Amino acid sequence: MSKPRTDGQTVLESGWGEFRAQMKEWREAIDRTLPPWWSKGLAIALIAIGIVLPFAFSQNSGFMNATIIAVAYVVMSLGLNVVVGFAGLLDLGYVAFYALGAYSLGWFGSDFFFKTKVHVLVHGIAAQETGIHLNFILILIAAAVICALAGIVIGLPTLRLRGDYIAIVTLAFGEIIGVVAVNGTDIHLGGGMTLTAGNFGISAVDSPYFPVIGQFNLLNLRPWYWLIFAIMLIVLFVNLRLRDSRLGRAWIALREDEVAAVSMGIPSVRTKLSAYAMGAAFGGMSGAFLGTYFTTVNAGQFQFGFSIFILAMVIIGGLGSIWGAVAGGLLLGYINYYLIPDVLNSLPSKVGLNFQLVTIEIGIYGFLLVLVMILRPQGLIPERRRRLELTAEIAATDTELAEPTAFHATGETAP
Amino acid sequence: MTTETAAPATAAVMRIDHLVKEFGGLVAVDDVSLEIPRHSIVSLIGPNGAGKTTLFNMLTGLYKPTAGRILLADRNITRARPDIITKLGVARTFQNIRLFGAMTAVENVIVGRHARMHAGIFGSVVRTPRVRREERQARERARELLAYVGLDEDSFDLLAAQLSYGDQRRVEIARALASEPVLLLLDEPTAGMNPQESANLTAFMRRMRDELNLTILLIEHDMKVVMDVSERVTVLDHGTKIAEGPPEEVRANPRVIEAYLGAQK
Numbered sequence: 001m002s003k004p005r006t007d008g009q010t011v012l013e014s015g016w017g018e019f020r021a022q023m024k025e026w027r028e029a030i031d032r033t034l035p036p037w038w039s040k041g042l043a044i045a046l047i048a049i050g051i052v053l054p055f056a057f058s059q060n061s062g063f064m065n066a067t068i069i070a071v072a073y074v075v076m077s078l079g080l081n082v083v084v085g086f087a088g089l090l091d092l093g094y095v096a097f098y099a100l101g102a103y104s105l106g107w108f109g110s111d112f113f114f115k116t117k118v119h120v121l122v123h124g125i126a127a128q129e130t131g132i133h134l135n136f137i138l139i140l141i142a143a144a145v146i147c148a149l150a151g152i153v154i155g156l157p158t159l160r161l162r163g164d165y166i167a168i169v170t171l172a173f174g175e176i177i178g179v180v181a182v183n184g185t186d187i188h189l190g191g192g193m194t195l196t197a198g199n200f201g202i203s204a205v206d207s208p209y210f211p212v213i214g215q216f217n218l219l220n221l222r223p224w225y226w227l228i229f230a231i232m233l234i235v236l237f238v239n240l241r242l243r244d245s246r247l248g249r250a251w252i253a254l255r256e257d258e259v260a261a262v263s264m265g266i267p268s269v270r271t272k273l274s275a276y277a278m279g280a281a282f283g284g285m286s287g288a289f290l291g292t293y294f295t296t297v298n299a300g301q302f303q304f305g306f307s308i309f310i311l312a313m314v315i316i317g318g319l320g321s322i323w324g325a326v327a328g329g330l331l332l333g334y335i336n337y338y339l340i341p342d343v344l345n346s347l348p349s350k351v352g353l354n355f356q357l358v359t360i361e362i363g364i365y366g367f368l369l370v371l372v373m374i375l376r377p378q379g380l381i382p383e384r385r386r387r388l389e390l391t392a393e394i395a396a397t398d399t400e401l402a403e404p405t406a407f408h409a410t411g412e413t414a415p
Numbered sequence: 416m417t418t419e420t421a422a423p424a425t426a427a428v429m430r431i432d433h434l435v436k437e438f439g440g441l442v443a444v445d446d447v448s449l450e451i452p453r454h455s456i457v458s459l460i461g462p463n464g465a466g467k468t469t470l471f472n473m474l475t476g477l478y479k480p481t482a483g484r485i486l487l488a489d490r491n492i493t494r495a496r497p498d499i500i501t502k503l504g505v506a507r508t509f510q511n512i513r514l515f516g517a518m519t520a521v522e523n524v525i526v527g528r529h530a531r532m533h534a535g536i537f538g539s540v541v542r543t544p545r546v547r548r549e550e551r552q553a554r555e556r557a558r559e560l561l562a563y564v565g566l567d568e569d570s571f572d573l574l575a576a577q578l579s580y581g582d583q584r585r586v587e588i589a590r591a592l593a594s595e596p597v598l599l600l601l602d603e604p605t606a607g608m609n610p611q612e613s614a615n616l617t618a619f620m621r622r623m624r625d626e627l628n629l630t631i632l633l634i635e636h637d638m639k640v641v642m643d644v645s646e647r648v649t650v651l652d653h654g655t656k657i658a659e660g661p662p663e664e665v666r667a668n669p670r671v672i673e674a675y676l677g678a679q680k
Contacts, residue, residue: 238540245539245546246532253515253526260513263475265501265530265594274536383517 039323050229054222062342064221068293070333071228072286075235077313077329078322079282082239084311085320085383086248087275088255090167093154093174094310097147097280099181099302101287104143106202106297108134115191124215126206136208136292140231143288144281151280155273162258174307181299201298208292218295228289235282239322242278251275252320305362309336312365316372318379327380332365340364426453427486428598428630429474429505434483436469436654443469445654446483451598456624456631458641458662461651462674467634468510470651471600474632475507476500487598502530504597508587508604510634516576520566520586523575524557527593560589564619580607592627599623601633605640613637617644642666650674 057064076098083091106112111131119127121135134142154173158166180187184196196202207216213223242248250271253261262268291297309332317328345357357364372379429451436444444466451457459467472478474485476497485493492500506527514523532553538546561571564585570578575586584604591599601620605613617640623629635641641648641662648665650658652674658665665671 241540241542242536245550246529246534247536247539249518249522249526250529252518253529256515256517257513259477260509260515261526262497263477263501263507263509264527264590265498266526267496267498278536 047233051226054225059220059222060218061221063338064225066334066338066342068221068225068228069290069337070330071225071232072290072293073310073313073333074326074329075228075232075286075289076283076310077317077325078232078235078239079279079286080310081279081314081317081320081322081325082242082251082282083275083279084314085325086243086251086255087272088251089155089158089272089275090163090170091276091279092167092171092304092307092311093177094170094279094283095302095304095306096150096154096174096177097283098287098290098306099177100147100150100280101143101284101289102291102297102301103181103196103202104146104284105139105205105288105291106196108132108139108142109136109206109292110202110204112197112202113189113193115193122206123209126209133206136206136210139288140285143284147280147284147287148277151276151278152273154280155276159269159272171304171307174304178299178302178304181302184299196299197297198299201296201300203296205292205295205297207295216292224293228286228293231285231289235285236322236326238278243322247271247274255320309365312369316369316380318382321379321381321383324379324381324383331380335364335368336361427451428453428488429632430484430486431470431474432484432486434470434473434485435481436466436473436478437481442654444473444480444651447651447654447656449649449656449659451630451632452647453630454624454628455646456620456633456644458645458648459632459634459651460636460638460641460648464653465651466654467651468602469654471507471602471634474500474600475505498530501594501596504595505600506591506594506596506598507600508584508591508602510602510606512580512583512587514575514583514586514590517574519572519574520561520578520582520589521554521557521571523586524560524589524593525553527590528553528556528595530594557589557593560592561586563592564589581612584608588623592623596629598630598632601631601635603634603636605635605637610639613640614643616640620644638666 053067054064076094079097080091080094083089083094109126109132111129111133113132114130116132117130118132118134120133120138122133126133154170158169161169181196182198185194185198185200187195189195208223208227209215210223210227216223216227250261250266253264253266254268254271258268294301313328313332314325315328316324316331317326318324340357340361347357348355427450429449431447431449434444434447435442447466447470449457459470461467469478473480476492476495476499479494483493484491487500487503487505490503492503492505495503515526518526532549534546534549558571562568566582566585566589570582575583578586588601588604604620605616608616620631620633621644624631633645645662647660648658648662649656650665650668650671652670657670657674658668660668
């Protein structure tokens, strides 16, 4: 970090110096409130709390149910954050990966393809049934791979586009997947098997089985929670590592200035596609989990609104901020599955109004989004860079007035 | 594969053959040929709209030429992607500074090193010893380069957007140097600088050339800088090359005077 400044008087002589002193003060204030190990310490504490959390609630409490879904949403918002936040590619079709992830579960973890009989590392009832039954971990990997490939396919036509046009193409793709899911009942794969079950849904999907824990069931939500919590931790770890890597810097460089980025040797096609693939893979993993958790894979689950819902998490949390995506996912997940339906639903009737709060939940999200945009446009937990950028605006106006800085080469040796 | 021995005696770093760029009906660069000798400083001058930056954009792969050929040490890079050209050893700065505003000075320079780094997705997630070493070296190298271009050490970890104009120009040069170029393209490096700063930069260009074994091609409007620093000057006007040669010769060329000042009555 920065060294303490000793020449306090001379600093204040010029506007530039004054600004530097001010910047330093702010930086120190940030350092004071957040010690260098704060993120590590916070992370360890949160993981510990996360692991023991289920013991504070009954095995099938509504709050645990909300938590499981909220954590699954965090995985999605972390995935979308890679595409929208890091690489700056506005993706409005993220629901496509929820759908593909969930269908991966439906295809490879139920008796939907009833003419086949494939079993890989499965236990319990599933091991006797017809259809394809893979171990949940394998399904998770399959979902990630299928979605990564789909992400690349969706990414390809957007490569030559910028900004809003990317949003339109991805939106269309999300809709295409949704429509295919509904009409998949007419896509015959032979032997009476179809691609999807449309709005009837693929039900009786396998629940995960793990040694020691056994078969998951909905009477005890704790194993489900630990499973999605573990998935979330892995995704979070990958995100954190990638952000501070060669690839992560390349994503951010492309977001900041594509022309400059490619001129610095960043291959734009490969870098963008890797962002799409990575983001999609995370979405697919979460989708596969939600498929088995909801015990059904129904075309009606994959609506356009879901893409916006995940995007809202990323924006409310802070675009490009990993911890922001976590916070946004948890916040909206809890509001959607706990606060509105369980806690506040009867609020309108209590004040004499004849409706339930769930009926206006979309309006509530819109209101929250507007509120965040007005009060805290950088998001709840902004990316470090953006936080500094806000103070940088002051810098830009200040330096214009500052003394001219001579261009002098002061380096002593050639590097 | 061409080898060193196959190179012609002139040992040009870059050869541009009959390069043409049309935008619709507009011919921005019209049949320009140019040879950039190794270890030289060559200036590209001309009135506004002469096609200088368009030429730069073709040399770095941002634009695909309509016709003609660009050879980098006998290797044809006419239609190569920008990132490939950077990897082959061409780096540039921009007329309007294009730093990554939300990244620190050091990070900007590390991005400049992208083509010289190898970490993939797996290596980055696992953070293998090799990736760790590469990251550490990139960071050290970035700090060295920032010191070399004369950035104050206090500014290393400031966001690029927070830096003064002069410092941003320095970081841009450091970022370009980070890709370990053979040929450095500077697009109006002294724009917005006062005479003293320009003189310092002129001296620095020579120093970079000698110490880092570079060849420099620059677009410049400041005639003092051009006359001072360049060994050869090429003059473009309306997309065509109207003069070429040592600075004194070009300065005396009537066609150049006409292009800049208008025809004598």
